[in-house]
Amino acid sequence: MNAIRNFFAKIGDVNRRYREPRIEMSGAVRLSLMALRVYLLALVALMVYKFVLLLTQG
Amino acid sequence: MNFFARLYYRVRKSWKAIRLYLVIAGPGIVVMVADNDAGGITTYAATGAKYGYHLIWFLLILIPVAYYVQEMTVRLGAVTKRGHAEAIFDGFGAFWGWFSLIDLIILDWLTLVTEFIGMTAALGIFGVPPWLTVAAVCVLMAVIVLNGRYWTFEKLSLLFCALNLIYIPGAFLVHPSVSAILREGLIPNFAGGFDGQLFFFLMANIGTTIAPWMLFFQQSAVVDKGMLEKDIPWGRFDTLLGSIVTVVVAVFIVIVTGTVLPGIDIDSAAQAAEQLMTTDRYVGAFLAIGLFDAGLLGAICISLASSWAFGEIFGWAHSLNTKIRQAPWFYASYFFTLVTAGLVVLIPNAPLVLITLFVQVIAVTLLPAALVFLILLLNDRKTMGEHCNTPAQNLVGGFIVVSIVVLSTLYGITVMFPNLIH
Numbered sequence: 461m462n463a464i465r466n467f468f469a470k471i472g473d474v475n476r477r478y479r480e481p482r483i484e485m486s487g488a489v490r491l492s493l494m495a496l497r498v499y500l501l502a503l504v505a506l507m508v509y510k511f512v513l514l515l516t517q518g
Numbered sequence: 519m520n521f522f523a524r525l526y527y528r529v530r531k532s533w534k535a536i537r538l539y540l541v542i543a544g545p546g547i548v549v550m551v552a553d554n555d556a557g558g559i560t561t562y563a564a565t566g567a568k569y570g571y572h573l574i575w576f577l578l579i580l581i582p583v584a585y586y587v588q589e590m591t592v593r594l595g596a597v598t599k600r601g602h603a604e605a606i607f608d609g610f611g612a613f614w615g616w617f618s619l620i621d622l623i624i625l626d627w628l629t630l631v632t633e634f635i636g637m638t639a640a641l642g643i644f645g646v647p648p649w650l651t652v653a654a655v656c657v658l659m660a661v662i663v664l665n666g667r668y669w670t671f672e673k674l675s676l677l678f679c680a681l682n683l684i685y686i687p688g689a690f691l692v693h694p695s696v697s698a699i700l701r702e703g704l705i706p707n708f709a710g711g712f713d714g715q716l717f718f719f720l721m722a723n724i725g726t727t728i729a730p731w732m733l734f735f736q737q738s739a740v741v742d743k744g745m746l747e748k749d750i751p752w753g754r755f756d757t758l759l760g761s762i763v764t765v766v767v768a769v770f771i772v773i774v775t776g777t778v779l780p781g782i783d784i785d786s787a788a789q790a791a792e793q794l795m796t797t798d799r800y801v802g803a804f805l806a807i808g809l810f811d812a813g814l815l816g817a818i819c820i821s822l823a824s825s826w827a828f829g830e831i832f833g834w835a836h837s838l839n840t841k842i843r844q845a846p847w848f849y850a851s852y853f854f855t856l857v858t859a860g861l862v863v864l865i866p867n868a869p870l871v872l873i874t875l876f877v878q879v880i881a882v883t884l885l886p887a888a889l890v891f892l893i894l895l896l897n898d899r900k901t902m903g904e905h906c907n908t909p910a911q912n913l914v915g916g917f918i919v920v921s922i923v924v925l926s927t928l929y930g931i932t933v934m935f936p937n938l939i940h
Contacts, residue, residue, distance in 0.1 A: 481610045500887070
């Protein structure tokens with residue numbers, strides 16, 4: 461139990477340590493990260509679609 | 519006299535340079551040769567069997583592609599003294615950091631399963647039962663990493679890299695036609711026209727040449743080795759040499775299967791080895807030994823990539839220069855990944871084909887992100903200083919990254935929806 465608590469505390473530490481991105485958020489960086497989000501969302505949507513297809517088609 | 523004095527000076531200078539390189543050599547060659555892992559060998563064997571020598575020119579194009587991408591990790595590691603996972607957390611915050619780390623851990627574990635599939639299939643050809651292969655690999659890998667020195671790990675890995683060259687004598691044994699290789703292989707062409715299946719093979723070859731774990735592994739290895747900014751030119755040379763060796767090995771595999779198994783559909787390298795056994799026992803044995811070696815080298819590097827990434831983020835001691843008592847979590851995560859992946863292969867009726875396909879799909883989610891982060895981090899002048907990307911490097915690197923992202927995405931989609939290419 462203690463080990464699990466410690467593990468989550470460690471995750472909290474990591475989140476605090478890296479709360480703010482250190483890299484300067486210029487227009488190009490923002491645009492790249494936005495494109496990456498859109499790309500990943502589209503990909504996840506495709507995977508979900510495939511998963512549904514697999515379930516429905518047996 | 520003057521001539522001999524100058525000759526002596528040059529020989530001494532060259533010898534000094536070679537000795538210096540031998541000290542620095544390692545991460546670039548190891549990561550590149552390990553890239554020819556079990557999945558890679560299967561892809562090259564299938565490419566040769568399907569298209570003969572016709573796609574050798576395409577493999578040669580992959581030399582600069584692999585070099586440009588991996589070279590950036592050398593600079594980033596040497597300048598920041600941080601692994602790729604930590605660099606992403608630090609540069610882009612916890613959200614992107616966790617995304618990359620969790621994706622990497624899942625992908626590495628699945629890839630590790632495919633390495634075990636390759637290794638057990640390879641030794642199965644010689645009658646070795648899978649449980650014995652898994653147990654022997656785990657023990658061997660424990661011996662390699664538990665000696666408490668990065669240097670020993672690296673030099674042992676280089677030994678396994680040398681074994682990867684076994685395909686070269688294998689190719690000579692099948693007596694390929696050199697003129698046919700030069701005529702068909704070196705002039706860009708698409709045998710039988712450009713169709714969906716050819717496109718799939720081209721994408722698969724790119725997918726095996728640039729894998730996400732390679733970025734994480736090489737950057738962490740550069741840091742663990744203690745490379746400094748002044749070592750960057752040697753790190754570049756090491757990476758270039760590695761990218762040449764990896765493609766040369768790939769070309770020789772294509773030559774072997776292109777010569778002996780032309781027009782045959784190959785599903786795995788083990789199947790190719792078995793078929794080769796029927797025509798030439800030695801060549802088949804070479805392919806099987808090479809497949810085992812490739813799986814082993816891949817397994818060593820992939821499990822380390824995960825453990826380094828974990829250590830960097832959780833702040834555990836995470837160096838191969840530490841003993842097990844000093845870095846228990848680093849070694850625990852290493853062996854946990856290794857043993858669980860090995861056990862999956864031993865489960866009767868485990869969905870191994872599904873796992874192999876899943877690796878390719880998951881890789882598509884991590885690779886673009888890792889490459890985009892790499893380019894952005896290399897443009898952070900505050901951190902990178904004089905080693906920041908130049909406009910020319912951005913142009914070349916950007917073009918390569920965009921091409922890889924597009925092609926690997928299409929590859930992932932065709933794996934999910936195979937009917938699209940028929």
